Amino acid sequence: MSTDTHTFAERSEEELSWAGLAIAETIRVVEIAVIALAALLVCPPLLILAVVVIVPAIALAVVVGTAVAVIALPVFVVRHLHRHRAGEAHARVHRLAQLGRRDSALAASRLRRGATRLQAKLYVKHDRTVAR
Secondary structure, three states, rough: OOOOOOOOHHHHHHHHHHHHHHHHHHHHHHHEEEHHHHHHHHHHHHHHHHHHHHHHHHHHHHHHHHHHHHHHHHHHHHHHHHHHHHHHHHHHHHHHHHHHOOOOOHHHHHHHHHHHHHHHHHOOOOOOOOOO
């Protein structure tokens, strides 16, 4: 048999202390529940609005923007490059048209002279002797 060394007053004090602690914790839990309920009543409508309306709208905008970018980017690149080279292409076409309008023999002789000059430049032997 175990002997209890606590007096009646000490045991009562300890039991009342535990009861007070239980009541205090219960009140604390009720306070937290009231705060959580108030937060759920105030914030969820905004949170639900954001999740149901704003998040899908942003996702849809990203998908549409990506599709438009995939389709439009090559078009913009081709147009940009075409504009940069349009002047040169026009000048080339006009030069070729002028050459075609002239006498075909003159155009042929001009091309022959140009080809001969280019070949001469390619096959030039450089003299590597050093003058002293």
